[in-house]
Amino acid sequence: MNFSSKITDWYKLNKRDLPWRNNPEPYKIWLSEIILQQTRVAQGLPYYEKFFAAYPNVKSFANAQISDILLLWQGLGYYSRGRNMHFAANQVMTEFKGIFPNNFKDLKKLKGVGEYTAAAIASIACNESVAVVDGNVYRVLARYFNEAIPIDSTEGKKIFSELANELVPKINPGDHNQGMMELGALICTPKKPDCINCPINSSCQSAFSASVELLPVKSKKVKVKERKFNYFHLKFEDKIIIHKRHGKDIWEGLHQFPLVEGESQEIQNELKKLTGLNQEFGLTKGITLKHILTHQRIFADFFTVDLTTLKGLKSEFIVTTLEDLENFALPKLMVNYIESINKN
DNA sequence: AAGACGGGGCT
DNA sequence: AGCCCAGTCTT
Numbered sequence: 001m002n003f004s005s006k007i008t009d010w011y012k013l014n015k016r017d018l019p020w021r022n023n024p025e026p027y028k029i030w031l032s033e034i035i036l037q038q039t040r041v042a043q044g045l046p047y048y049e050k051f052f053a054a055y056p057n058v059k060s061f062a063n064a065q066i067s068d069i070l071l072l073w074q075g076l077g078y079y080s081r082g083r084n085m086h087f088a089a090n091q092v093m094t095e096f097k098g099i100f101p102n103n104f105k106d107l108k109k110l111k112g113v114g115e116y117t118a119a120a121i122a123s124i125a126c127n128e129s130v131a132v133v134d135g136n137v138y139r140v141l142a143r144y145f146n147e148a149i150p151i152d153s154t155e156g157k158k159i160f161s162e163l164a165n166e167l168v169p170k171i172n173p174g175d176h177n178q179g180m181m182e183l184g185a186l187i188c189t190p191k192k193p194d195c196i197n198c199p200i201n202s203s204c205q206s207a208f209s210a211s212v213e214l215l216p217v218k219s220k221k222v223k224v225k226e227r228k229f230n231y232f233h234l235k236f237e238d239k240i241i242i243h244k245r246h247g248k249d250i251w252e253g254l255h256q257f258p259l260v261e262g263e264s265q266e267i268q269n270e271l272k273k274l275t276g277l278n279q280e281f282g283l284t285k286g287i288t289l290k291h292i293l294t295h296q297r298i299f300a301d302f303f304t305v306d307l308t309t310l311k312g313l314k315s316e317f318i319v320t321t322l323e324d325l326e327n328f329a330l331p332k333l334m335v336n337y338i339e340s341i342n343k344n
Numbered sequence: 345a346a347g348a349c350g351g352g353g354c355t
Numbered sequence: 356a357g358c359c360c361a362g363t364c365t366t
Contacts, residue, residue: 036361043352043360077350080364114363134361154345181361190359191355218358220346248365250349293350332351347366355358 003200004169004176010199011179014186016041019048024174026100026107027058029125030088033117034081041185047076058100062089070253070329079253079329084112102126115161124174131164132177133157136184142216143188146205150219222295229300230264231257231337232271233286236307236319241275242328243317250293255328257302258317267303276314281305287340291333302337 001009015021018041020032031051035044050072055061061069066086073082088110092100101107103126107118115133122128131137138151141163149156169176187194195207206212234241234257242255260270268281286302310319320328325338 033361038349038360038362039351040353040360075351077352078362080349081362084363112363116362120361132361135359136361178361185361222358223347248348252349291351295348295350345366348364349362351360353359355356 003167003203006199007179007183008169008172008175011175011182015178015182016186018045019052021178024125026102026121026125028052029121030100030110030113030117031085033120034085034112035076037081037117038078039076044076047073058089058092059098061085062093064089066253067329071327074254074329075332075335077332079251081112083253087111088113104128104130120177123168123177127172127174129168129170129173131161131168131173132181133161133164134181134184136181136188137164138216139190140180140184140188143193143206143212144200144204146211146215148215148217151216152218152220225296227261227296227298228263229298229333230260230262230267230270231300231302232260233257233302233304233337233341234275234277234307235304236310238321239310239319240322240325241313241317241319242325250296251331253329254331254334255318255325256331256334271305275317276312277307277310278312279308281307287337289333289336289340291336298333300333300337 020028032048035047035051054072055064064086066083069082069086070079073079091110092098095109096106101110104118104122107113107121119130119132122130123132138160141147141160142151145163147159149159151157151160167176183198187198191213193212195201195204195212198204198207201207206215242257244253244255245251246253258271258275260267260274264270267283271281272278282305284304286304289300289302291298291300313319322338
């Protein structure tokens, strides 16, 4: 039996029952694949359910407000995915007359759809014979061929893409691709792979060996930046103040308390300058939260302030209430703070 | 080619 | 603490 048959047969017997796997169509696969980028199935699954219920087709997604999309996306991370999906849905409506693209070449024109996602949609929903190469596939191939070239190098990406495309069959490419990924997720795991139950262990170059956990090889190390945030929980009667983040930084489009970044000695003045409020603030130091991101470690001090007036408040700030915050997309750090004060 | 972009789970 | 996850875009 050839490689692809082993993968596909194993997949049919062992695949997980996931909602986008019955009646695959481009829109559903697109939605699931974007959500699952750099995201485990267990984490992404409830988001897929929420989004598919709210937006059952590309037209409803295109007509949605970006604020509502980000609100649904809250807590999933990499929020540019949600913004790009909104843009892409409108591309489908205008550039493709409302019909979701059904081939690799056109799919790649959509914002947020790269090599991997275009191949996934094309093969799973459109039966096009093109290989997906995600983190799972890198791992399966690196081990199967005992290939130690770094997967995050330009040459490595090329090598693994060529290997993957030599293996993908003309018939049922979607089952083959999903089988490769499912194998990586369930059997050929990063730690302690289950070689004994692997359908391709007889021809795998590193099965059962000490080298298997050393593959695949990555060359780059992530650099972690430390940041200090001073957040101000401003209170006026039952009102609080937030604003929307923008610019090239984390959490673009999400809302937060007024923020002064850095180890400021002049917090009072910084806060006046930031908000336009001109009064003496009675600052009370509240809790400190540490928030870990892939590239950043954020130490956030939260201060509470009782305001005597909102006079002078700059227009970019939104006056709302703690209860009404559920209608704004918030970074997890803000959510963690709200949870912590509600407990006490 | 390198850096930026979240959050969660597992070791 | 470190690594990884159905990656893509920007610089």
